[in-house]
Amino acid sequence: MRRTKEESEKTREDLLNAAVRIFSEKGVARSTLDEIAKAAGVTRGAVYWHFENKTQIFEALHERLHRPFVDMILEDLEKDHPEPMVQLRDLCIQIMLDLEKDEQRQQTLILFFMKSDYSGDLAPYKDKHREKKAESMRLFKRYIEKAKKAGKLNTQADPELLTQCISCFMKGILFEYLDNPEGFDIENKAPKLISLFFNTLELEKH
Template sequence: MRKTKEDTQKTRQDILQAAVENFSKKGFFNTSLNDIAKTAGVTRGAVYWHFENKAEIFNALHADLHEPFIRHILADLETDSDHPVLQLRDLMIQLLQNLAEDPNKQQVMRLFLNCDYSGVLAPFKERHKASKRESLALFEAYFKRAQDKGKLDAQADPEILTLTFHCFLKGLLTEYINSDIIDLKSHTKPLINQLFQGLKTIHMQP
């Protein structure tokens, strides 16, 4: 029987999920395509039909994590909020709480937070840095829009605010993924509110 588009997509997702499980248990370099195929319940040929090699699977996992995130932000930016900084605050609370409910996404994020990009993964380092720069540019758009609306001090530097926000999120996610200090379900809202309260005290207009 000929496979449908849905069947093909499901096979691809099964392969990616199998890769996450194996990379998480064994590490990227100790995982073989045979391991991934066996876990996914497909042939090695099926893996090659979707992906050229193991590194391409790794890159696909990054795309599947990053691209929906970007689409979510772009959709949010289409809303003309009266207070863009608070709009960003609410978006981050929503995204982090969604992450707390998605164990698979947590596994994928752990892979990238702890990745050293050595060996065959080295060529992807710049690609993934470019994705990060894309995210930062979108975050900065909220702060620039807030200045345009008079909701953010004209002397505030949107780039510095964006980097501050990014470093805060990176630290929060690193602690959440690699330790038991942070519980996103209970800590997300008060932590994000604390950060934005600091921004409000220093830079934000009523």
């Protein structure tokens, strides 16, 4: 029974991995379940065992991308760190270093970040994915609020604005890396860039 469950979970992961490749190559609208099944090395029936349609696969891919990220932040927020902004800096660096080691995550990010226009059947998912993004932003904001409460930031510092600044900066690094992984040494550059950015936030203490 356990083996059957493990096999089922592996099949689901294989289907999601295959879907990333097919969706990226052809677009979600022009992709078919048959193509995804063939790329995963399974039958069409195996696809329907796990997913009703392409949009359900699309949503499952986004959840697989989003949920571990949120869980990572929630676990980190449980730690009692004396310097919340340093804690947030280290988290941002770790996110980038983990990405460099995870090709599937890279390909999924490219799909959602660069190749999805949320048209047609995908339109209803645009607001859902925006809400998930907002969830991540709220979690980042908690670090800044902790820092401000602990006197580590200027009392006039705007947590909302700083959260948006960090989000935009991280997106910039992501785009540069995903657009040209061979030409952007994320393992070397990301820690330096992120540290430089957070050093500028030291000005907010005064």
